[in-house]
Amino acid sequence: MRLFAVRDYRHLFGAQVIALFGTGLTTVALGLLAYDLAGPRAGMVLGTALTIKMVMYVVIAPLAAAYIDRLPRRTLLVLLDVIRGAVVLALPLVTEVWHIYILIGLLQAASAAFTPTFQAVVPDIVTDESAYTRALSASQVASTMESLLSPVLAAVALTFMTFDRLFLATSAGFIISALLVLSTRIPDARPSTHTKAWDKAAGGIRTFLTTPRLRGIMALNLVVASAGSIVVVNTVNYVRDKLGGTQQDVAWMLAASGTGTLLAALALPRVLDRITARTIMMTGAGVLVGGTIAVVTLIAVGFTTWTGTAIIWAVIGIGMALIITPTGKVLRASVARNAIPEAFAAQFSLSHLAWLITYPVAGVLGTNAGLTLTWSALAILAAAGAIAALLLWPRHDGGGATGEFATTAWHMSSKDRTTLTKAA
Numbered sequence: 001m002r003l004f005a006v007r008d009y010r011h012l013f014g015a016q017v018i019a020l021f022g023t024g025l026t027t028v029a030l031g032l033l034a035y036d037l038a039g040p041r042a043g044m045v046l047g048t049a050l051t052i053k054m055v056m057y058v059v060i061a062p063l064a065a066a067y068i069d070r071l072p073r074r075t076l077l078v079l080l081d082v083i084r085g086a087v088v089l090a091l092p093l094v095t096e097v098w099h100i101y102i103l104i105g106l107l108q109a110a111s112a113a114f115t116p117t118f119q120a121v122v123p124d125i126v127t128d129e130s131a132y133t134r135a136l137s138a139s140q141v142a143s144t145m146e147s148l149l150s151p152v153l154a155a156v157a158l159t160f161m162t163f164d165r166l167f168l169a170t171s172a173g174f175i176i177s178a179l180l181v182l183s184t185r186i187p188d189a190r191p192s193t194h195t196k197a198w199d200k201a202a203g204g205i206r207t208f209l210t211t212p213r214l215r216g217i218m219a220l221n222l223v224v225a226s227a228g229s230i231v232v233v234n235t236v237n238y239v240r241d242k243l244g245g246t247q248q249d250v251a252w253m254l255a256a257s258g259t260g261t262l263l264a265a266l267a268l269p270r271v272l273d274r275i276t277a278r279t280i281m282m283t284g285a286g287v288l289v290g291g292t293i294a295v296v297t298l299i300a301v302g303f304t305t306w307t308g309t310a311i312i313w314a315v316i317g318i319g320m321a322l323i324i325t326p327t328g329k330v331l332r333a334s335v336a337r338n339a340i341p342e343a344f345a346a347q348f349s350l351s352h353l354a355w356l357i358t359y360p361v362a363g364v365l366g367t368n369a370g371l372t373l374t375w376s377a378l379a380i381l382a383a384a385g386a387i388a389a390l391l392l393w394p395r396h397d398g399g400g401a402t403g404e405f406a407t408t409a410w411h412m413s414s415k416d417r418t419t420l421t422k423a424a
Helices: 007-070 073-093 097-125 129-157 163-182 197-210 212-242 247-272 277-300 306-324 327-334 337-369 371-392 403-410 414-423
Strands: none
Touching: 007 073, 007 097, 007 129, 007 163, 007 197, 007 212, 007 247, 007 337, 073 097, 073 163, 097 129, 097 337, 129 163, 197 212, 197 337, 212 247, 212 277, 212 306, 212 327, 212 337, 212 371, 247 277, 247 306, 277 306, 277 327, 277 371, 327 337, 337 371
């Protein structure tokens, strides 16, 4: 079964890609808007705005996953896109910092509800199991491409227009996304195995807490967020104030990190066929810890060069891909098929909980205590997450098994699992 031969999935995937790029362009433009309004305190403003985003993701995503089978999903997705388009259209009109916070709260509340809804729709449209697996991979590739191309597109656009025009383009993108969703035939949601909304919201999180390899992923989320916050929150002030760069330079430096992410993501599918997911993800944790230590050294000794910064940003991008890309494979191997949407919603929420911890550190501490202390604190958090992952995720569990055997075996008792392994 050819995945993109499914018309409804093709339209829905197009809507997701456009919405992703809209969100990416908004993030770049938001950083520049924060610098325009707050100058040296832009990192604090951006960190606060992104913290609001994480609060919305952590709280709303599991609730959306819980109530998803009670709402007309196509109508909901269209409405969420329209809300996001309207909010982004209003962003260039703000004159006070607190206006940003209110609008970002609305924007990210809609985004937090959109993602788990989209993830729950895909298996109802793509019913072939192998095609569904490719659909999950396609979503990951789309996210990776967005992290690379959004800053590049922003850099190109900023050579012809001011950053406030980026908001206009983003708003138009969300409306196009809504039209694509409207053109799809999305079936009614199938009843969940849980009857109560709270059970559905908490089911995926309980799975993470009781499964060793998933507890390891929770720790790795902190590693990704600690290193990623340096890039997302502090790049604007670092490039503008330390390197003396322009708006376009900010976007290109973000693209350096995205390039590292893309290169690693393209190489990983073949590597995952030969090396376990645990090995790759722990390697990624080591790369990110090394990257954070390198950037602390860079700023502490005053060796702030364009080349050195771009290399470290690319290394951080590589490390993030090494952890994020195999995560979907580990999730699918750890839960039953009918629990996949809940597991993905839980990972969406828990991963953003990690960012909720690190964004305020990067924003508030970066503004008040300087980048050296801030990046040292984030490096310590990254190292703590890496050590916790090594302890929580057993070495004998590679996390790379796929298919029904892996899912079934994981939930058996250790005695039954040994018996099944010998029989196999």
